Amino acid sequence: MREVAIIGAGSTKFGELWGQSFRALGLEAGMKAMASADLSGEEIDAVYIGNMSSRFIAQQHIDALVADYTGMAGRHIASTSIEAGGASGGVAFRQGVMAVASGMHDVVIVGGAEKMTDLDDDSVNEVLNGTTDADWEAGMGLSLTSLYAMIARRMIHDGIATREEIAACAYNSHFHGQFNKDAQFRKEIKLDTVLKAGPTAEPLTMFDGAPISDGASAVILCPLEDAKKYTDAYVKVAATAQASDSLALFQRKSITEFEATAVAAQQAYEMAGITAQDIKVAEVHDDYTVGGVMALQDLGLYKKGEAGKAFLDGSTKFDAGKIAINTSGGLKAKGYPIGAAGVSQIVELYAQLTNSANDRQVKDAKYGLAQSVGGTGSAVTVSILEAM
Amino acid sequence: MREVAIIGAGSTKFGELWGQSFRALGLEAGMKAMASADLSGEEIDAVYIGNMSSRFIAQQHIDALVADYTGMAGRHIASTSIEAGGASGGVAFRQGVMAVASGMHDVVIVGGAEKMTDLDDDSVNEVLNGTTDADWEAGMGLSLTSLYAMIARRMIHDGIATREEIAACAYNSHFHGQFNKDAQFRKEIKLDTVLKAGPTAEPLTMFDGAPISDGASAVILCPLEDAKKYTDAYVKVAATAQASDSLALFQRKSITEFEATAVAAQQAYEMAGITAQDIKVAEVHDDYTVGGVMALQDLGLYKKGEAGKAFLDGSTKFDAGKIAINTSGGLKAKGYPIGAAGVSQIVELYAQLTNSANDRQVKDAKYGLAQSVGGTGSAVTVSILEAM
Numbered sequence: 001m002r003e004v005a006i007i008g009a010g011s012t013k014f015g016e017l018w019g020q021s022f023r024a025l026g027l028e029a030g031m032k033a034m035a036s037a038d039l040s041g042e043e044i045d046a047v048y049i050g051n052m053s054s055r056f057i058a059q060q061h062i063d064a065l066v067a068d069y070t071g072m073a074g075r076h077i078a079s080t081s082i083e084a085g086g087a088s089g090g091v092a093f094r095q096g097v098m099a100v101a102s103g104m105h106d107v108v109i110v111g112g113a114e115k116m117t118d119l120d121d122d123s124v125n126e127v128l129n130g131t132t133d134a135d136w137e138a139g140m141g142l143s144l145t146s147l148y149a150m151i152a153r154r155m156i157h158d159g160i161a162t163r164e165e166i167a168a169c170a171y172n173s174h175f176h177g178q179f180n181k182d183a184q185f186r187k188e189i190k191l192d193t194v195l196k197a198g199p200t201a202e203p204l205t206m207f208d209g210a211p212i213s214d215g216a217s218a219v220i221l222c223p224l225e226d227a228k229k230y231t232d233a234y235v236k237v238a239a240t241a242q243a244s245d246s247l248a249l250f251q252r253k254s255i256t257e258f259e260a261t262a263v264a265a266q267q268a269y270e271m272a273g274i275t276a277q278d279i280k281v282a283e284v285h286d287d288y289t290v291g292g293v294m295a296l297q298d299l300g301l302y303k304k305g306e307a308g309k310a311f312l313d314g315s316t317k318f319d320a321g322k323i324a325i326n327t328s329g330g331l332k333a334k335g336y337p338i339g340a341a342g343v344s345q346i347v348e349l350y351a352q353l354t355n356s357a358n359d360r361q362v363k364d365a366k367y368g369l370a371q372s373v374g375g376t377g378s379a380v381t382v383s384i385l386e387a388m
Numbered sequence: 389m390r391e392v393a394i395i396g397a398g399s400t401k402f403g404e405l406w407g408q409s410f411r412a413l414g415l416e417a418g419m420k421a422m423a424s425a426d427l428s429g430e431e432i433d434a435v436y437i438g439n440m441s442s443r444f445i446a447q448q449h450i451d452a453l454v455a456d457y458t459g460m461a462g463r464h465i466a467s468t469s470i471e472a473g474g475a476s477g478g479v480a481f482r483q484g485v486m487a488v489a490s491g492m493h494d495v496v497i498v499g500g501a502e503k504m505t506d507l508d509d510d511s512v513n514e515v516l517n518g519t520t521d522a523d524w525e526a527g528m529g530l531s532l533t534s535l536y537a538m539i540a541r542r543m544i545h546d547g548i549a550t551r552e553e554i555a556a557c558a559y560n561s562h563f564h565g566q567f568n569k570d571a572q573f574r575k576e577i578k579l580d581t582v583l584k585a586g587p588t589a590e591p592l593t594m595f596d597g598a599p600i601s602d603g604a605s606a607v608i609l610c611p612l613e614d615a616k617k618y619t620d621a622y623v624k625v626a627a628t629a630q631a632s633d634s635l636a637l638f639q640r641k642s643i644t645e646f647e648a649t650a651v652a653a654q655q656a657y658e659m660a661g662i663t664a665q666d667i668k669v670a671e672v673h674d675d676y677t678v679g680g681v682m683a684l685q686d687l688g689l690y691k692k693g694e695a696g697k698a699f700l701d702g703s704t705k706f707d708a709g710k711i712a713i714n715t716s717g718g719l720k721a722k723g724y725p726i727g728a729a730g731v732s733q734i735v736e737l738y739a740q741l742t743n744s745a746n747d748r749q750v751k752d753a754k755y756g757l758a759q760s761v762g763g764t765g766s767a768v769t770v771s772i773l774e775a776m
Contacts, residue, residue, distance in 0.1 A: 001491040047632075052448065060440065060518035061473040064766035067632035068521075068639075076651040078630035079767065080479055081471055085449040091468055095483060102490035103389040130448035133456075242466035244435075244455035251456075263464040378452035379467065 003224035004100045004237040006385065008037025009350040014215035014335030015184040022059075022115035023069040029216035029340075030070050030111055037220040037230050039107070044220075046105035047072055047079040050092035050112035051339035052127070066111065078105070085131035086287055087242075088112065089342025090372025090381030093219070094240040097383075100221050112343035113216035124212055128338075131375040133248035145209060147249050147376050148288040149201035155256050155308075156203065161293050163203055165308025167194035169292035170207050170333075172316045173326050177333025179318075179360040184213055184335030194289070208289040213335035217344040227388075233354040238367065238386040239271035242379070249376045258377030261298035265371070268382040269300075272367070276300035279323055279384075280365035281352045283345035285373035286330040295371050296325065299382070324362040327352060342372035342381065353387040391612035392488045392625040394773065396425025397738040402603035402723030403572040410447075410503035411457040417604035417728075418458050418499055425608040425618050427495070432608075434493040435460055435467040436484040438477035438500035439727035440515070454499065466493070473519035474675055475630075476500065477730025478760025478769030481607070482628040485771075488609050500731035501604035512600055516726075519763040521636035533597060535637050535764050536676040537589035543644050543696075544591065549681050551591055553696025555582035557680035558595050558721075560704045561714050565721025567706075567748040572601055572723030582677070596677040601723035605732040615776075621742040626755065626774040627659035630767070637764045646765030649686035653759070656770040657688075660755070664688035667711055667772075668753035669740045671733035673761035674718040683759050684713065687770070712750040715740060730760035730769065741775040 010032025012025050020028075026049075034041060047070070051062045059065055066072075067079035084091040089112030096110035116124055129138040132147060155161045171191055177183040189207070197205035227234040243260040246252060252259070269275055279301060286292030296307035296316075301323050310316050316325035328334045328348035331341055349368035351357040365387065372381045398420025400413050408416075414437075422429060435458070439450045447453055454460075455467035472479040477500030484498035504512055517526040520535060543549045559579055565571040577595070585593035615622040631651040637643055657663055667689060674680030684695035684704075689711050698704050704713035716722045716736035719729055737756035739745040753775065760769045 059522040060471065060515065061635065061763050061766060063472045063479070064519075064632055064635045064763055065521075068635045068766070073632045073634045073766070076631040076633060076648050079632045080483065080630070083448065083469055083471055084451045091451070095468065095486075098483075098486045098490045098492050101492065102486045104486050104489065127448065131452075133453075134447040242468070243464040244452055244461045244467045245464060246461045247449065247452045247456045260464050375449050375452055378449060378456070378461070 001101045002103055004097050004221055005224040005227035005234045006219050006237060006350050007222055007227050007230045007234045008033045008039060008220040009347040010036050011182050011217040011344055011347050012215050013182045014213045014337055016117045017214040018117065022113060025115065025214060025216040026066055026111055026113040027070055029218040030109060033109060033218035033220050039220060039230060041071055044072065044107050044109050045077060046099050046108045047077055048092045048096040048108065048110045049081045050089035050342055051081055052083055052085060052088050052114055084379045085374030086285060086338055087342060087372045087374035087379045087381055088339040091242060093343055093346055093383060094242055094381055096221050097237050097240050100223060106222060108221045109218055110221060110343060111216060111218040112340035114337035114339040115214050116212045116337060117214050136248045145204065146201040148290055149204045151255050152203055152290040155290060158256060160256055160305050161308030164191060165312045166289050166293055167191055168308065168311035169286055169289035170194045172311050173286055173330035173332035175317060176327050176360055177329030180329045180334060183329040183333050184211055185333045204288065210287045210331040210336035213337040215335055215337035215340050217340045217347045219343060219346050219350060234388055235350055235353045236386040236388055238384040239268040240381065240383040241267035241271060242381045245378050247375065247378045258294055258298050258380060260377050260380035261295060261371060264380045264382040265299045268384050272384040274367060278367045279369045280367060281324040281327060281349065281362045282369040283326055283328060283348050284371045286326060286332050287336055291373060299371060318360045318362050327357065327360045327362060345370035345372065349385045353385055389489045390491055392485050392609055393612040393615035393622045394607050394625060394738050395610055395615050395618045395622045396421045396427060396608040397735040398424050399570050399605040399732055399735050400603050401570045402601045402725055404505045405602040406505065408602065410501060413503065413602060413604040414454055414499055414501040415458055417606040418497060421497060421606035421608050427608060427618060429459055432460065432495050432497050433465060434487050434496045435465055436480045436496065436498045437469045438480035438730055439469055440471055440473060440476045440502055472767045473762030474673060474726055475730060475760045475762035475767045475769055476727040479630060481731055481734055481771060482630055482769055484609050485625050485628050488611060494610060496609045497606055498609060498731060499604060499606040500728035502725035502727040503602050504600045504725060505602050524636045533592065534589040536678055537592045539643050540591055540678040543678060546644060548644055548693050549696030552579060553700045554677050554681055555579055556696065556699035557674055557677035558582045560699050561674055561718030561720035563705060564715050564748055565717030568717045568722060571717040571721050572599055573721040592676065598675045598719035598724035601725040603723055603725035603728050605728045605735045607731060607734050607738060622776055623738055623741045624774040624776055626772045627656040628769065628771040629655035629659060630769045633766050635763060635766045646682055646686050646768060648765050648768035649683060649759060652768045652770040653687045656772050660772040662755060666755045667757045668755060669712045669715060669737065669750045670757040671714055671716060671736050672759045674714060674720050675724055679761060687759060706748045706750050715745065715748045715750060733758035733760060737773045741773055
C-alpha cells in the first residue's frame, strides 16, 4: 500500500451563510486547500466529496455538480460523492486515501460540504432523522435527538457520566470555538448555559446538540514520497479505518458505547503501529454532547466513567497538557454542516500537526486522531495523522 | 497496484417487484453473488453500494442499512454508499476495486440496488431530473428525457444517426432481453413498436427510454492472486476509469458525444493495455436509445455515424460475430433500477467471460467492457474485464 500525505487544507467559515450557495462554499474551501498546498487545480486528478443530503439543495449527482463548479469537469476529472450520514466526510476522506494508496490517482482533493439553512428546520430534521432506521425508529416517531437522549439517560443511570459531565463536552467545544475564526459560535459558555437551556429531548437541551450549519472543508492528498515537492507542511495519513453497526439503536448489546468506534479505533491503532496513549490531539464527533463523552471512552482515550470527568475538569483543553479534544470547537461550536464535518476534523488536525493552529496550538503532538460518526454509531471512521 | 479479480456475481430479477423491499432485494443479490463465489458472509471485509436516491425509500445512510440487513454490521464491516446518478453502480464498482487494489481490504462485495416503484411516477421523475442541473436545467422545466430528446434531434439533424437507427438500440436490447430470465421485459419487439409508441419528448417515445424498476445486483472482488482459492470461474479487472463533465448539457462543445465516455474509455484501454478493437462484448448505458448509440461511438467501438447502422443491421447481436452489445437486455429490456445498473453490467460481463451466459453466450470473448453514465454524461465509468 502506497503511503499517503496531506499537503494542504482549508475551510470556509461555518454558520448560517445565507449569502453563499452550496457551490460557492465548496469552491471556497477547495481554493483555500489548494492555496495551502501551493497547488493549482490543473494538478488535481480526482475529487471526493462528503455530502449528506442533496435534498437540502434539490440536486442529485453532487459528484458532477462539484466537478463542474470547481472547473474539474473541464478536464474530465473523476469525481465521487459519498453519503454516510454524519460520517459522510470521514468516509469520503478514507476513499480519497484509498484512491492514492491504490495508485489509481496521485493528487486528490477531498471535500465535504453541506448547505442546510435553505430548508426549514422541520425538513432538516426529517433528513437528519433519515439516518436512523426508517422502519423501526423514525417510522415510529423517534428522532436522532431522542435516541441520543436515551443514551444520555442510560449513561447517567449506569453512573458512567453525570449530567454535568455530559454538559461539559459542550463547554469544552465552546471554549475552543473562541479561538477558531471560522467557528459558528465563538463565545465561551458556562456549564449552566447548557443545563438551563430549553429542553430538546430530556435530559438534553438545546446546548447539547450541534447547530444546523452551512459550510465546506477540503484537504489535498498525494503520495507521501511526493509531498515535499509541494510543501514542507505535510502530515502522513498513518491510518484510516471504518466500521459499521446496526442502523437501529435497540439492536445493540449496549447503548452506552458505540462498538463501531471501538472496532475502527482498534484497526486504526494497529495500522498506525501505535496505541491510544500516543494520541495527543483528537477531533471527536460531538453532534450531541453525550456522543463526545462516549467517543473518548470507545476510542480508548479514557476508561469508561472517566471521559465526562475529563471534560468537566478541563483536561481536554488544548493547553492542559493531556489529550486535547475538539480544539477546532468541535461540531458543537465550530458548526455542523454535515458532509463537511469529517473533513473539517482533518483540517484541524492538519493545522495542529503542522504547528499552524495559532492561539489553540497543542504542544508536541506527534499523532492526531479524528472520529466521524453516522446516525447513532451505525457508521464510524477513525483516522490517525502523524506529524512529519 | 494490486491486481483485482471478480470471483462471483448475482442479480435479482428486475421489474416491478411490489412484494420485495429494498432490503430483501439487496440481500437476495448479495446471497446469490456469495453463493456463486462459494463464499460465506464471514469472509467479506468491506461492502460498497451504488444507490441513487434514498428518497425512494425515505432512508438516508444506505451504507449502514445494507451492512445491517446483510448481517455485516454484526462484524462491524466497513460499508460505503455511492451516489452518482445513473453511474452510481459503476462508481461503486470502481471504489470497490480501489479498496482491494490499495490493500485496504481483501474480499469486497459491491452491490447496487434501487427500489423505485414505491413512489408515484411524478416523484420518481423529480428525483431523476435531479441528476440534471437543478439551477439551469431542472429549474427551468427541462427533464432528463427532454435533454436526451434534444441530443436525438441533433444526431438526426447532423446525419449521425437516423430515427430508425436510434430506435434499433431498443430493438437490440429487447432482442437480448428474451434470453435473460432476470430481465424485466422478455419479448422481442419490432422497430415500429418503438417508432409508433406514445411520444415522451419528441422524437423519443416510450420505447426509447428504460423503464422504472426495482432490483439489485452484486459482485465479489478479491486480489487476483487469491481468486483460485475460491473458484475457477473468475475474471480479472483489467481496468476501471471514471471521468466527469459539466452537469448541464448546454455547456458542452458538442451534445452528440459524451466526452466523459471518451476520456474514461481512453484511460481504461491504456490501463488494460488494449485498444477498442479487442473488445468483443460490451454493456453500455442505454437508459435512452440515443445514449446507447452515442456510447458505441464515444467508446471507439464504432466511428461516428456507424453505431446506429450497427444496431439496425443486427451487428450488435450476441451471435453476429462482431461486438456483442447489451447481451443482458441492456437497461431498456433488463430494467433500470438505477443504483443496480452499473453493477448489473458487471454481472453480465462476468457471465459472458466465464462462459456461463447460456442462450446468449458470446463466443471467444477475451475482453468485456462496461460503460455506466450519470445524468447526461456528467459522470461516466468505463471498466474492462478480462477472461482468465
